[in-house]
Amino acid sequence: MEWFEKLNEALEYLEKNLDSEINYEKVAKIAGCSTYHFQRMFSYVANISLAEYIRKRKMTLAAFDIQSSNEKIIDIALKYGYESPTAFNRAFQNIHGISPVAARNQNINLKAFPRISFQLTIKGGCEMNYKIVTKEKFRIVGVKRFFDITGEEGFTQIPLFWQEITQKGLIPHIAALIDGEPSGILGVSTEMENFEYFIAAPSSKDIPEGMVEYEVPASTYAVFECTGSIATNALQDLERRIMTEWLPTSGYEYSNGADIEVYPAGNQFSENYTTQVWLPIKKKTGGA
Numbered sequence: 001m002e003w004f005e006k007l008n009e010a011l012e013y014l015e016k017n018l019d020s021e022i023n024y025e026k027v028a029k030i031a032g033c034s035t036y037h038f039q040r041m042f043s044y045v046a047n048i049s050l051a052e053y054i055r056k057r058k059m060t061l062a063a064f065d066i067q068s069s070n071e072k073i074i075d076i077a078l079k080y081g082y083e084s085p086t087a088f089n090r091a092f093q094n095i096h097g098i099s100p101v102a103a104r105n106q107n108i109n110l111k112a113f114p115r116i117s118f119q120l121t122i123k124g125g126c127e128m129n130y131k132i133v134t135k136e137k138f139r140i141v142g143v144k145r146f147f148d149i150t151g152e153e154g155f156t157q158i159p160l161f162w163q164e165i166t167q168k169g170l171i172p173h174i175a176a177l178i179d180g181e182p183s184g185i186l187g188v189s190t191e192m193e194n195f196e197y198f199i200a201a202p203s204s205k206d207i208p209e210g211m212v213e214y215e216v217p218a219s220t221y222a223v224f225e226c227t228g229s230i231a232t233n234a235l236q237d238l239e240r241r242i243m244t245e246w247l248p249t250s251g252y253e254y255s256n257g258a259d260i261e262v263y264p265a266g267n268q269f270s271e272n273y274t275t276q277v278w279l280p281i282k283k284k285t286g287g288a
Contacts, residue, residue: 002284004248006031007045007118010038015115018058019079033254036195041254044243046116056113059095062088063110066103073100128246130224133278137218140186141207142174142200144214158187158197165199174211175265177203182276184264188216219257221278222250230268235261235275242279255282 010031014022028038042050058080065076077088077100092100096110103110145161165171174185180202188198198214207213224242228234247253257280266273 004118007041011116011118014054015057018054018061021081022054034256036189037254037256037259040189040259041243041247044240045118053113053116055091056095057115059092060111060113062092062100063096063103063112066100067110076100128224128241130222130246132220132281133223134220135181135218138180138202138216139204139213140188140198140200140216141177141203141205141213142186142198142211143170144196144198144200144212147195147197161197162187162199170199173208174199174201177201177205177208179203179205182260182262182278184262184276187261187263188214189259190214190216216258216260219255219280220282221257221260222246222252222281224277224279225274226277227272227274229271229273230263230275235277239277242277247279250281251284252281253284255280 010027013027013030017023024035024038028035031038031041033041039050042053046053048056062076062080065071065079066073071079073088074085077083077085080088082088082091089099092098092103095113096103098108098110102108143165145157147157165174171185178184178201182202184201186198186200186202188200190196190198196214198212200214222242224238224246226235226238259280260276260278262276262278264274264276
């Protein structure tokens with residue numbers, strides 16, 4: 001299928017450039033989406049972050065080079081993008097459990113992480129309820145934070161951002177701003193010069209001190225509902241199913257709009273609590 005073909009073409013680019021600088025924008029363009037969206041799709045489909053995958057592949061090839069050549073370790077470190085011997089040593093030990101110097105001994109056990117290849121597989125027949133919504137641009141008001149689009153920090157730091165805002169007591173203040181749709185506190189991922197993440201409300205009200213506004217662009221969305229406590233992995237499991245089951249066969253592909261998670265009022269720890277995922281989409285230009 002075209003969707004998986006694009007992902008595999010992107011992987012081919014990565015493999016050819018493990019010993020040189022990887023252009024994240026280029027690999028995302030090959031996959032037909034933005035840098036942030038590619039990293040998000042990759043993590044769901046491969047069950048590993050893009051940054052971690054690249055690191056493991058580099059250390060796999062570095063181990064081969066160490067044991068099969070007479071290259072200096074410092075040269076091998078530079079080959080795989082590590083200008084600091086200390087950084088290379090730390091990365092190598094994190095993967096293989098030993099230092100690069102110790103790996104010269106051919107009796108040492110090392111780890112190999114083969115390259116990934118994406119294939120469509122038939123999965124369980126659990127239904128997925130969704131609707132297609134075309135929404136005009138709308139304004140949100142809340143707080144935001146920048147993340148590095150070439151790293152993986154957004155995937156680990158966003159939950160901490162929510163925790164920080166909750167501990168500061170800002171959630172009720174953001175909720176008080178809600179006067180539009182989708183109704184609820186929103187987690188909005190967008191991409192400017194850096195990856196921006198907003199915890200905000202759809203609102204036409206004045207901007208409180210310390211908060212910001214943002215205009216979410218007009219877009220078509222696939223809207224999915226998720227029922228379950230936020231203390232579980234229900235939402236993450238739904239997003240993984242969207243990426244691996246719904247999107248490849250839907251006739252749609254990611255557009256470069258804003259990803260939105262909607263958290264309505266209610267008991268978020270109830271098993272009956274319902275959240276929504278708004279996935280920005282566009283019709284595929286080629287075949288499915």
